[in-house]
Amino acid sequence: MEQLKVSVWRGEDAGGFARYDVPARDNQTVLDVVTHIQRELDPSLAYRFACRVGMCGSCAMTVNGRARWTCRTHVRKVVGADGALELRPLANLPVIRDLAADLAPFFDKWQRAQGFFQPKDAPDGAVPDEFAVVAPGSKARREADAGIECIGCAVCYASCDVVAWNGDYLGPAALNRAWTLVNDARDGARGERLDAVAGDAGCHSCHSTRSCTERCPKQIDPSGAIAGLKRTLFWESLLGGKRHG
Amino acid sequence: MDFRARSHPSWIGFAVHRVSGLLLALFLPLHFWALGSAIQGEARLDGFLRWTENPLVKAAETALVILLAAHLAGGLRVMALEFLGWGRAQKDLVALSFGLSLLVGLVFLFNVF
């Protein structure tokens, strides 16, 4: 195969595919292909990237039907036998232009899920007098550690059917972040956070299709995190456990 | 719907669970109403049961038994994840639930015919 036949989404929500032929190389990422198109074939192509090494989470797109981080996706792993590559912007988000999706709703939902640390001892943001002692091997800390490497690429959000079915649904990444904080001994907003992730917009709408876990490039398990939130809310609402504080 | 993104075990497990659940939920009122009407003494019930001797009805019953077993096994899979945190076993549980429901269907078939 000497040429890749690349179909690229052009336009906004209403748009269509444009075809480009890109030389195939032995070592080539999907992001390399997009960059080649923009530099050599059509400078008007809009896309987003920053770090190119899988840290920043800005280059995710839909590659041959699946959401992926393009900077760490080798073409040979995803290309069809005929050299076909189909590139779309991430699903479930408004399209700014071409391959760039608008991630504002995605990050707004992190806020709504209270996906930010609120120190227990210093609610005003002051530095606490004492260091918190956190046992690294404790069950809660291991649950939190399992989910904290999220780079916010929105691959899970674009892969989730519930997001597509319910515009209010907070989505896997925001709920995963909430679960890491629910398990953080230093956090002071456990009760408010559990309230924020309950109901149809939150964890209770998840049907465990596990597409988020299947697609996460960082091997995080948002589906398991959401199950954890359901489990915690179930027992604490049943036994009236101490939610606040 | 693009199945390229959805062709993995848990999603297929979800789809089977949703379709079986929908069909069972629609069948349930029918089942209750028919039984409630048929159970008016032995003779009337026997009349209803004779109708179920029809091979077409038996085939439909087999389908219902498989749907019920699939929904039961699929539900246990979901609850194993939600209440026990069995995340890594999900693929095996999907396979197991499909196998079990087919087995139940086969056993029913052998007994009913």
Added chain:
Amino acid sequence: MADRAARGQAHLWVVQRITAMILALAVLVHLITIITAVRGGLSAREILARTQGSEVWLLFYVLFALAAGLHGAIGLRNIAAETLGWRGRGLDFCWLGLGLLTAAFGIRAAFGLYA
């Protein structure tokens, strides 16, 4: 505090899962009963001999019908919300009512088997 709507939705989920736990056992018993009962053909005498005057089977079927009615209605609610966009607190109460009505038909049948 979570708003009232979200709390109601969370409660529906809890009802869905508690009925699921009841149904897990009940469906297992139901499947075993079905498979053994159909052997050699169903007869009214055989069924009624098992159930008539048995408080245990009556209680089993009443609980089974109640759990199944509610579980099915909440499931239909979720499907209607996600595929048809039917949402809202008023509709939720309608679904619950439908579930209880379905259960009532099942309970009528259970009493038929008992009496």
